Amino acid sequence: NAGVTQTPKFQVLKTGQSMTLQCAQDMNHEYMSWYRQDPGMGLRLIHYSVGAGITDQGEVPNGYNVSRSTTEDFPLRLLSAAPSQTSVYFCASSYSGQDHNQPQHFGDGTRLSIL
Amino acid sequence: DQQVKQNSPSLSVQEGRISILNCDYTNSMFDYFLWYKKYPAEGPTFLISISSIKDKNEDGRFTVFLNKSAKHLSLHIVPSQPGDSAVYFCAASATDTGTASKLTFGTGTRLQVTL
Numbered sequence: 001n002a003g004v005t006q007t008p009k010f011q012v013l014k015t016g017q018s019m020t021l022q023c024a025q026d027m028n029h030e031y032m033s034w035y036r037q038d039p040g041m042g043l044r045l046i047h048y049s050v051g052a053g054i055t056d057q058g059e060v061p062n063g064y065n066v067s068r069s070t071t072e073d074f075p076l077r078l079l080s081a082a083p084s085q086t087s088v089y090f091c092a093s094s095y096s097g098q099d100h101n102q103p104q105h106f107g108d109g110t111r112l113s114i115l
Numbered sequence: 116d117q118q119v120k121q122n123s124p125s126l127s128v129q130e131g132r133i134s135i136l137n138c139d140y141t142n143s144m145f146d147y148f149l150w151y152k153k154y155p156a157e158g159p160t161f162l163i164s165i166s167s168i169k170d171k172n173e174d175g176r177f178t179v180f181l182n183k184s185a186k187h188l189s190l191h192i193v194p195s196q197p198g199d200s201a202v203y204f205c206a207a208s209a210t211d212t213g214t215a216s217k218l219t220f221g222t223g224t225r226l227q228v229t230l
Binding site: 109 | 210216218
């Protein structure tokens with residue numbers, strides 16, 4: 001009964017490096033999403049997916065790529081890390097992207113620092 | 116442009132008293148509102164929600180009130196307990212976007228319940 005699992009929990013990168021943040025859920029949820037949390041900004045939606053093979057951009061997609069090859073996994077890729085991407089990243093999932101009565105479950109986050 | 120605003124960064128309440136957390140929104144398309152609770156080093160967890168067709172929703176010690184004309188909602192916690200000490204995020208979604216689960220978050224209010 002793991003829920004939403006994010007790895008790694010912490011990561012330090014140098015500017016220009018690439019990295020993939022992993023997110024997996026074991027609840028057979030169709031909808032998955034990535035948010036970033038910055039001080040004084042709340043959580044902002046980066047990308048989301050309503051099902052395997054379908055992804056779309058959120059509020060702050062620039063600098064990030066996603067793919068959804070399976071229902072369980074939704075990795076977030078930073079192709080060339082920039083200091084502005086220093087943040088805490090949260091992955092979330094819910095049964096359906098169309099059902100308000102199915103609130104999203106969040107992972108515990110990945111704290112990423114770009115030097 | 117912050118569409119969901121939580122103007123009080125922090126709130127301190129004595130144990131047993133009522134905690135009132137406030138949230139304002141500007142987007143008239145929002146039709147569903149949620150409150151999430153977040154402990155340090157953990158992801159947000161769903162607390163309570165309300166649809167725009169209602170003005171009140173209650174779940175145990177937690178009640179959310181919605182005033183659509185004022186574009187304002189509030190979360191009441193009665194009685195407050197030390198375990199309620201956390202950051203509370205208000206979030207909103209608009210069904211018309213086609214994806215009900217796309218959430219816009221406020222910046223959060225840190226609640227401290229003192230003995």
